[in-house]
Amino acid sequence: MNNPTALITGASRGLGRALAAGLAREGFDLIIDARDRAALDAAAGALRAAGHTVTAIPGDVTDPSHRAALIAAASGLLDLLVNNAGTLGASPLPALADYPVAELRAAFEANVIAPVALTQLALPLLRASGGAVLNITSDAAVEAYAGWGGYGAAKAALEQASNVLAAEELAVRVWWADPGDLRTDMHQAAFPGEDISDRPSPASVVPAFVRLVTERLPSGRYRASHLLPVTP
Ligand SMILES: NC(=O)c1ccc[n+]([C@@H]2O[C@H](COP(=O)([O-])OP(=O)(O)OC[C@H]3O[C@@H](n4cnc5c(N)ncnc54)[C@H](OP(=O)(O)O)[C@@H]3O)[C@@H](O)[C@H]2O)c1
Numbered sequence: 001m002n003n004p005t006a007l008i009t010g011a012s013r014g015l016g017r018a019l020a021a022g023l024a025r026e027g028f029d030l031i032i033d034a035r036d037r038a039a040l041d042a043a044a045g046a047l048r049a050a051g052h053t054v055t056a057i058p059g060d061v062t063d064p065s066h067r068a069a070l071i072a073a074a075s076g077l078l079d080l081l082v083n084n085a086g087t088l089g090a091s092p093l094p095a096l097a098d099y100p101v102a103e104l105r106a107a108f109e110a111n112v113i114a115p116v117a118l119t120q121l122a123l124p125l126l127r128a129s130g131g132a133v134l135n136i137t138s139d140a141a142v143e144a145y146a147g148w149g150g151y152g153a154a155k156a157a158l159e160q161a162s163n164v165l166a167a168e169e170l171a172v173r174v175w176w177a178d179p180g181d182l183r184t185d186m187h188q189a190a191f192p193g194e195d196i197s198d199r200p201s202p203a204s205v206v207p208a209f210v211r212l213v214t215e216r217l218p219s220g221r222y223r224a225s226h227l228l229p230v231t232p
Pocket of ligand 1: 059087182
């Protein structure tokens with residue numbers, strides 16, 4: 001039996017890197033990407049040093065040829081697609097009244113169009129394996145935080161695309177999940193100059209996502225905090 005294969009976008013740092021390590025520990029072989037080749041190679045090297053099988057493909061998820069290369073790397077066998085790569089958009093976060101339209105468009109391209117397009121390519125393999133799609137979203141998709149209109153609107157669109165996909169693809173699990181605030185580069189960009197050391201580490205929410213995958217929970221929207229044991 002081959003190991004199952006997971007394709008995780010944006011796995012050179014932050015939540016994607018932590019998820020890659022967690023899923024590898026569960027027995028997944030990995031296909032990972034990020035734009036910065038050196039950072040991606042460092043992440044892949046650490047995973048390989050821990051004994052895991054990793055294919056690392058540098059590139060931008062908004063690039064159709066890169067998306068095709070990611071799917072080609074699966075060689076016809078894919079069990080899980082994690083659309084994790086994303087962008088905050090403009091930083092410091094502007095009000096919608098002042099949001100540069102080019103940056104708004106770029107946020108939608110990275111946070112909605114790219115994951116939907118990659119999912120389109122992955123679906124034939126996921127239908128064949130009875131696999132799953134995990135789209136990483138945010139509470140900004142459902143809450144009206146001032147300044148978060150660009151990012152939040154894009155994440156809301158990703159959530160509804162996930163919702164419809166779940167209704168259409170009954171052989172595939174579709175999860176869209178809010179990880180909660182995490183101590184990452186993206187979070188720091190949202191709060192420039194602020195001390196974010198009190199935010200949880202990305203590794204802290206990995207058990208929540210591992211639960212989704214290993215228990216094959218029903219398609220739907222999840223919050224990582226609701227999938228974790230309650231801490232006193
Ligand atoms: N951190 C939080 O508090 C928080 C809360 C809610 C939701 N989220 C979501 O969690 C996910 C991960 O965020 P994070 O906080 O871990 O961010 P991060 O630390 O900035 O990491 C983002 C990862 O994605 C890669 N990436 C970004 N744009 C890409 C692109 N166009 N193509 C390929 N790779 C790309 C980055 O590498 P390169 O820059 O080298 O490409 C990096 O590996 C995102 O979807 C984010 O919206 C985060």
